[in-house]
Amino acid sequence: MKKKASKGTLKKVLFYVGRYKVHLLFSVLLAAASVAVSLYIPVLAGRAIDTVVGKGEVDFAALMPYLYRIGALAAAAAAAQWIMNTLNNRITFRVVRDIRNAAVKKIQILPLSYIDSKPAGEIVSRIISDADQFADGLLMGFTQLFTGVVTILGTLGFMVSINYKIALVVVILTPLSLFVARFIAKKTYSMFKLQSQTRGEQTAFVEETVGGRKVVSAFSREGKSLEQFDEINDRYEKCSLKAIFFSSITNPSTRFINSIVYAGVGLTGALAAVGGSITVGGLSCFLSYANQYTKPFNEISGVIAELQNALACAERLFELVEQPPQIPDAENAAELSDVSGNVALENVDFSYSKDRELIKNLSLSVKSGNRVAIVGPTGCGKTTLVNLLMRFYDADAGEIKVDGINIEAVTRRSLRRSYGMVLQDTWLKEGTVRENIAMGRPEASDEEIIAAAKASHAHSFIKRLPQGYDTVISDEASGLSQGQKQLLCISRVMLCLPPMLILDEATSSIDTRTEIKIQQAFSKMMTGRTSFIVAHRLSTIKNADIILVMKDGKIIEQGSHTELMAHGGFYSELYNSRLDSGERR
Numbered sequence: 150m151k152k153k154a155s156k157g158t159l160k161k162v163l164f165y166v167g168r169y170k171v172h173l174l175f176s177v178l179l180a181a182a183s184v185a186v187s188l189y190i191p192v193l194a195g196r197a198i199d200t201v202v203g204k205g206e207v208d209f210a211a212l213m214p215y216l217y218r219i220g221a222l223a224a225a226a227a228a229a230q231w232i233m234n235t236l237n238n239r240i241t242f243r244v245v246r247d248i249r250n251a252a253v254k255k256i257q258i259l260p261l262s263y264i265d266s267k268p269a270g271e272i273v274s275r276i277i278s279d280a281d282q283f284a285d286g287l288l289m290g291f292t293q294l295f296t297g298v299v300t301i302l303g304t305l306g307f308m309v310s311i312n313y314k315i316a317l318v319v320v321i322l323t324p325l326s327l328f329v330a331r332f333i334a335k336k337t338y339s340m341f342k343l344q345s346q347t348r349g350e351q352t353a354f355v356e357e358t359v360g361g362r363k364v365v366s367a368f369s370r371e372g373k374s375l376e377q378f379d380e381i382n383d384r385y386e387k388c389s390l391k392a393i394f395f396s397s398i399t400n401p402s403t404r405f406i407n408s409i410v411y412a413g414v415g416l417t418g419a420l421a422a423v424g425g426s427i428t429v430g431g432l433s434c435f436l437s438y439a440n441q442y443t444k445p446f447n448e449i450s451g452v453i454a455e456l457q458n459a460l461a462c463a464e465r466l467f468e469l470v471e472q473p474p475q476i477p478d479a480e481n482a483a484e485l486s487d488v489s490g491n492v493a494l495e496n497v498d499f500s501y502s503k504d505r506e507l508i509k510n511l512s513l514s515v516k517s518g519n520r521v522a523i524v525g526p527t528g529c530g531k532t533t534l535v536n537l538l539m540r541f542y543d544a545d546a547g548e549i550k551v552d553g554i555n556i557e558a559v560t561r562r563s564l565r566r567s568y569g570m571v572l573q574d575t576w577l578k579e580g581t582v583r584e585n586i587a588m589g590r591p592e593a594s595d596e597e598i599i600a601a602a603k604a605s606h607a608h609s610f611i612k613r614l615p616q617g618y619d620t621v622i623s624d625e626a627s628g629l630s631q632g633q634k635q636l637l638c639i640s641r642v643m644l645c646l647p648p649m650l651i652l653d654e655a656t657s658s659i660d661t662r663t664e665i666k667i668q669q670a671f672s673k674m675m676t677g678r679t680s681f682i683v684a685h686r687l688s689t690i691k692n693a694d695i696i697l698v699m700k701d702g703k704i705i706e707q708g709s710h711t712e713l714m715a716h717g718g719f720y721s722e723l724y725n726s727r728l729d730s731g732e733r734r
Contacts, residue, residue, distance in 0.1 A: 158464045162287070165244045172240050179233040180295040186226040188303045188441070193219050195434030233295075241288040245280050248463075251470045252276050260475040261541045262501070270353030275469050278352065279345055279462035286459020297445030304442040311435050312427055315417045319439060322410045329406060333399045340392035342461035347385045349465070354381055360625075396457070407444075414439040476543060478560045485563040488648040489552050490517040490679030492538070497547035499537060499702075507533060508702040511547070515695065520680045522693035524723065529699040531683045535651055538681065540564055551649075569642035573654035575634040579623035582611055585637055589645040601644035604670050606663055607636035632660065639667065643674065650680040696720065 166173065197215035253276065256264075264272075308316035358365060358374050365374055418432045427435070494513040500506050508530050515521055523531045536542045537549060540556055549556050556564050566589075577585050586601060587593045593601075598618070602608040610633055614620040622629060629637075642650070652671070672692075684690055691710045698706035698713070698720045706713055706720050713720040 158460050158467060161467050162244075162460070162463055165247055166240065168247065169240045169243060172236050176233050176236045176240065177295055179229045179236070181299050183226050183229040183233065184296055184299040184303050186222045186229070188300070188307055188438070190219055190222055190226075191434045191437035191441070192307070193222070194437065195428075195431055198433050199428060230296075237288060241284055244287065245284040248283075248466055248470065249276055249280050252280075252466060255470050255472060255474065258474040259472055261536070263472055268353035268357060270356030271349040272469065273356065274349035274352035275465050278348055279465050282345070282462040283459045283466065286455045286462070289455045290459070293445075300441055300445045304438045308435060308438050308442070311431055311438075312418075312421060315414060315421060315427075315435060318413045318417050319410055319442060322406070322413060325406045325409075329399075329402045333395055333402065337392055337395045337399075337457040340388060340395060341458040342464065343388045344385070344392045344458075345461050345465050347381065347388055351378075351381050351385055354378060392458070396455070410442075411436075411439055479558060482558060482560045483554070483563075485551060485554065485559040485567055488567045490519075490649050491515070491550075491552050492649070492679060493548075493550045493553075494537075495548045495550070497537065497549060498545045499533065499542065500545065501533075501542075506702070508537075511702070511704060513697070513704060513707075515679060515681075517679055518677050519695055520675055520682065520693045522682045522684055522690045522696045523699060524684070524690060524696060524720070525699035526723075530702040531699055532653060533702075534699070535570075535653055535681065535683065538651065539568060539570065567647055568649045568651055569645055569647040570651045571635075571639050571642050571653070575624075575631065575638050577622055577624040577629075577634060577637060579621070581616075581619050581621055582614065582637065583618040585622065586640045586644060589641055593644055597644060598640075601640045604643045604674075605636050605639040606666050606670070607633070607640050610636070632663070636663075636667075643670070646674065648678055650675060650678055651683075652680065653683040690724075698723070 193215050197212055197219070200211045200215070256272070305316065305320070308319060354377065358378070365371060415436060418427065418435055421427045422432045492513075492515040494511055497508060497511040499508040499511075511534075523534060525531055533542075537544055540549075540561055543557065551559075551564070551567065569589075578588070583595070583598055584591075586598050590597075595618075599608060602611055602618075611618060611620075624634075682693060690696060694709065695707060696710060696713055697704050698718075700719065706716065706718050708716070714724065
């Protein structure tokens with residue numbers, strides 16, 4: 150199974166490499182030219198030796214031309230290798246760029262179920278660390294594999310032409326080197342794959358711990374986090390040492406075999422020289438070829454070990470690239486436009502895990518302009534309902550309609566542009582404050598952006614920033630409080646003013662005074678717009694036109710605040726429990 154996976158990964162790599170056939174062709178031709186020149190130099194060296202082999206028989210007139218030609222050919226070989234290496238670098242890093250681009254593009258269309266099931270650091274490790282490791286192995290393969298193969302074939306041809314009997318010794322002993330290299334390569338692939346997986350786990354843990362540093366410190370979990378990191382680090386050390394050890398013994402093992410080959414050639418050649426079947430210069434030339442013949446086996450064995458690491462990393466990359474994307478929009482999917490805001494759910498079933506039921510047979514009808522508050526205990530399905538409305542997840546059964554149109558029959562882009570969404574969890578991209586507010590409407594004018602910021606009461610603190618609206622911020626290192634981040638997220642929605650709104654604890658991080666002002670702005674914005682409000686604060690719930698009370702994935706009660714309180718059911722208990730806990734607004 151591992152062998153098939155390795156071969157499949159190699160085919161995929163060759164597919165990407167095949168995009169640069171011209172570069173590849175020139176690289177092979179230059180490798181052949183470089184090797185041909187390098188192999189011709191020993192012939193000239195052998196002839197030069199024969200001009201000085203006898204005592205008092207040094208022929209300087211014949212020697213000097215050989216030296217000049219050797220120097221010129223050496224320079225030509227060096228130039229060819231330099232150009233070849235440049236081409237190989239270009240091929241390698243373009244291939245890695247293409248695979249990285251494919252991976253990042255795939256992330257944009259992956260279903261949220263995949264993203265939610267993987268730590269962010271593990272995905273980052275694949276695109277950054279694994280791609281770098283793959284590049285190193287691929288570059289070594291291009292640089293040494295071509296020249297190594299051509300050198301082996303070329304030297305073998307020259308040796309046969311000089312003395313086929315001695316060459317036969319080399320050919321008989323060569324399979325030993327190949328057998329050793331193949332045996333070790335088989336062992337290293339699984340080890341390098343485990344190394345890549347553990348490295349991804351380590352990256353994910355570091356990313357998670359650094360991102361939640363405040364929480365770790367608040368609960369004094371530094372020691373426990375360090376223990377967990379040490380455990381992962383120890384496993385990474387062990388699997389890395391195994392992989393490196395096995396890959397490291399490849400070269401010495403093949404060198405040992407090749408030394409035996411060289412000794413066999415030297416002994417056989419010496420006997421042949423004594424017998425007069427080969428000259429001293431010819432023997433010197435043959436030994437030079439024997440050395441050049443065995444050297445690529447050492448290099449290729451090292452390349453094979455490195456390629457196992459590269460292929461293991463490439464497999465993880467391709468695993469991401471080949472993940473099935475989210476179900477694409479239907480071929481005849483319509484663009485949702487001129488939305489009134491009538492939303493209906495008809496017998497909807499949904500669960501994140503097939504073995505654990507969440508939402509079952511959910512039906513709901515919301516008229517245009519209604520304000521719908523969704524309440525219920527933790528885990529009852531409030532945020533899940535939002536995910537279904539936005540089609541972040543598709544329902545397992547039933548239909549969700551907007552203005553009578555099944556949302557699976559319209560494009561996701563047009564559906565999501567019809568909603569304005571503010572979540573409890575904020576997110577800012579790296580860029581200016583202006584760019585963050587204008588994310589949904591990049592073409593918006595400065596006047597419109599400022600008006601949206603004023604409506605969300607963010608304008609005052611933005612003006613106090615070092616460069617105002619041109620201040621560069623990011624989600625991790627913005628210098629903004631959680632409440633200020635949330636105000637910027639609210640500004641985005643204020644700027645777009647879509648026909649429908651989803652507010653999931655949109656004011657959870659904002660002080661009471663500012664919240665009152667924003668609620669007033671929200672009330673103005675929600676006028677005439679269908680609004681879904683996931684909220685815990687009583688003031689928000691009481692002002693809703695319809696209150697949906699959810700429990701265990703079902704709507705167990707619905708109606709206005711007055712109606713539900715008069716009913717005296719689950720909502721009444723929930724409301725009174727919050728009054729008892731001290732919430733009066």
